[in-house]
Amino acid sequence: MRHAQGPLLTIDLTERTASTTAIDDRLATFVGGRGLNTSLAYDRIPFDADPLGPENRLYFSTGPMQYSTTSYTGRMAATSLSPLTNGLCSSNAGGFLSRNFTGAGYAAVELVGASDDLLAVHVREVGADGEPDVTFEAVPDLAEAEVSAVSDRFAETRDLEPEHVACIGPAGENAVRFASVMTSDTRAFGRGGLGAVLGSKGVKALTFDGEAAAELDLDWPDEAGEVHREAATSDSIMKRQGTTSVTELANEVDALPSYYFAETSFEGVEGISGDRVAEKKYKKGTCSQCAFACKLPTRDEETGVETEGPEFETVMAFGSNAGVDDVVDVMRANELCDELGLDTISCGDVVSMFLESEDEFGNAGLVRSLVEQIAYREGVGDKLAEGVHRAHEEFGAEDWTVKGMAFAGHDGRALNGQGLAFATANRGADHMYGEFYPYEYPLVDPDDALDPEGLEGKPEKLVAKENRNAVLDSAVICKFSRGTVTDDRLAALLDADYDALQSLGARIVELERAFNNARGFDRGDDTLPYADAIEGFDAALSEYYALRGWNDDGTVPDHGDGLDAGSRATADD
Template sequence: MLHAEGPLLTVDVGERTARETTIDELLEATVGGRATATALAHERIPFDADPFGPANRAYVSTGPLQQSTMSFTGRMNMTGLSPLTDGLVSSNAGGYLSRNFVGTGISVLELTGESDDLLAVHVTDDGVTFEAVPELEGATVPETSDYMSEHHDLGPEHCLAIGPAGENLVRFASVMTFDSRAFGRGGLGAVLGSKNVKCVTFAGDADPPVEIPDPPESEIHREAATADDRQRRQGTTGSTEFINDNFALPTRYFREYEFEDVAGIGGNAVEAKKYKKGACSACAYACKLPTRDEESGLETEGPEFETVYAFGSQQGVGDIVDVMQANELCDTLGMDTISAGVTVAAYLASEDEFGNADLAQEVTEQIAYREGIGDRLAEGVARVHDDLGVDDYTVKGMEFAAHDGRVLHGQGLSYAVANRGADHLYASMLSLEYSGDLDPQGTSGKAATLVERENYSAFLDTGIVCVFGSDYVTEDRLETLFDADYDDLLAVGARTVALERHFNNQRGFDRDDDGLPYEIPDLEDSIAEYYAERGWNDDGMVPTEALESPPAPSAD
């Protein structure tokens, strides 16, 4: 099976040491990306670790396809113990970092320890250097990138950086690359903040020996370049009105199911502000959204659909320029737009201030700096909902994505059992229910489909393949690219999901954590069916014999 090449590079930021470990056997079994990082995290992060403590570890990893020039492969994975959910979380981001990461010659970076000084870590094919950067304390993400460009000739395409939110341990702080692309969900930016790591840069000319079959590499690239999809023009916002009119767009902190001002924040409104094409590394699909408001001069990248939901309909805000401003604030300060927007919406609900975009943006900035009410809101909805007097719309502490499980019941089941919490991309059942390939009503009989979708999504995060390339990187092409049967690829995903669940089990997660803050049909029976499909115990625990993946090397 095709897999990533290169050693694990362990960087202890407290001791200022770097050490390489050969992990060829692990890569052969886990391919790369999320699967490799999850196996390492399971073995090397203590089950009782504090997410903000030095024993937590953050993994940045690549898959074999990042060593190609194929469309839909300009992405990276990041894994660690989440300060938002208190379980393992993996997130991935696009942009232009992946090829620079590959150039260092490693397959995985592991960050551990805790620095006394605010630190930049520079990783190259010649080694690792450490730089104290006290002048970057409180710097925004673009300010950090500008510093690295000026002092090291390394632009934002070489950088991972955190903003003030990460430094201030906001539980949903993101790690940013290329200034506007986010390892968003789960608060991994706060993990770097707890380690006092402001920035990590990557540069080098290593050329790992991975051969990508062609075709389909060139075929996929050509089809991506000539596609006439609405998503190429409007990104994920292209479905906003369709979802609002035919399913549900959660509005005013889940009080309503549709938003009367959807036209002001939907795909056409976003496209009207788009002023050039945007892409990720090596991708001809170019579905990103560089947008500009000519009147104010505001420029940002996006907003994508999830941000339109979180800072638009959820807050009762119907002007795309307001949503663009919130999007830019989150990117600049380093926060996940979903969790930030939903948390601010919960605050607006408590104050009866829906539609007050100025207040929403003021509070968003306060969260990043933990000032005023922002200090409480930086903990996320699950930890402050009682104080606010609102319902706890989270699963495992993670705020809900836009796709409403009260209407899309298969997606609701996915939210309930997902190791990551209420994240839409953990299985993407929503795509089957929106398209009509799966009846959105009811959960009975959907467990087997959910298991397959989870396994498939886990493998895409392992390869690594962008989820928006699924119409082009088809099952048969995946088999050719990875020189493996499709079922073997799904098995890699299944082992990854099991390792995540087993790790969380050791931290106290069980069936009581698999649920929803609302009722949908047959949920309890469907959760039991899901466990049975997985071969897990009735209490949601993973038996040891289900952990088929070979062990990762132990930490010293």
């Protein structure tokens, strides 16, 4: 099976040291990306760790596809114990960082301990002496600096462009539980609050540079060229509107959360539609090596706001869910979140919750003020920075989360399979973990489409989809490659049998679940605010567990040593 190359680089922030470990056997088993990160986290993060404590660890990695020149491969993975969900969480980001990460020559980077001083950590290609080239730079002057200011600093002082930088904004330093790690200025490791983990370790930024990947002589199958060619020639609407191309469809089928989830359609949808976003797009945008170019550099000439996006989930969170019907206002909120280092979905949802409590839906000025208050934990922002799950009671609101993570769009009350996918996802109410919604709108070929109502036959499909997505996140391949990276092509790209890839995906999902079980998660966490409204939900959940070979209480059976990714670390390691 094709896999990532290189050792594990461990950076001890307490001691300010760096060391490498050969992980060839682990790479051969877990490929890279999310799979590799999950296996390392399962072995090395104590089950009772505090997500914001020094015993937590944060992993960054790429997969084998980042050594190719194939489309859909400009992404990389990050994994840690989430301060938002209190469980294991993987996130991935696009942009251009992944190629510079592979250039440094490591399969994965592990951050351990914590620094008392605010640091930038610079990782360069291993030196001629075989020792890691890691520099620890104190950056007190970057305290609470916005993301673009961090990029500017390293462009000026180290001749490194934003695509070499992963950093946090003020939100990460202030332990906002849904803070992002940002790269290329506008791309985010968004969900789960990994920016707060980086902040808790006293790290403002990581930079990567080197040419090690260029020395690898890898033989890629013909399918790699086919994927790239089809990405270039596709006439997909996503090339013009990105993910916002689904906005009006979601509204038509009552799957667009609105007014803090009180409604599932929005009368002002035209003002935040894909057409409105496309009107603000002023150039093409893409990720490293990708010819699909679905990103959305946007600009409003009248106000001067310039950002990348908003994507559909941001349009939902800061648009329909907040009662805001002007795409420029959504662009402003999106720009603020990127600069301050905030996940737009969780931030928009918690802001919408506050708007509901104050009867202020549609107040775009208040929205922007709240985003800033959250990032700096000022005023009411200090409570909102804890996220919907921890704050909802104080504001008299419903808890619209799964496992503490706020909901994305594609409402499960209309798309019932996606509702089940929200419930089972190990990282919470995230739409890309099971990614079931394309079958129910549908956004796939008619032969693959499913009735959005009901759950009959869907658990088996969901298991296969979760497994496949775990492999994509390990390869690492963008999920917008659906229809182009077919099952056969995925198997060819990874030099593996597709059934073996399904088994790998199942193992990754199970390791995540076992880790969370050890922290107290069970069936009671696999639920929805509207579970009673979906016919057959409990039976489908039991079927899902049975298909995975898990206990009916949502826990993984004790497999003894067979479950371990390697050998469990102790809290003292």
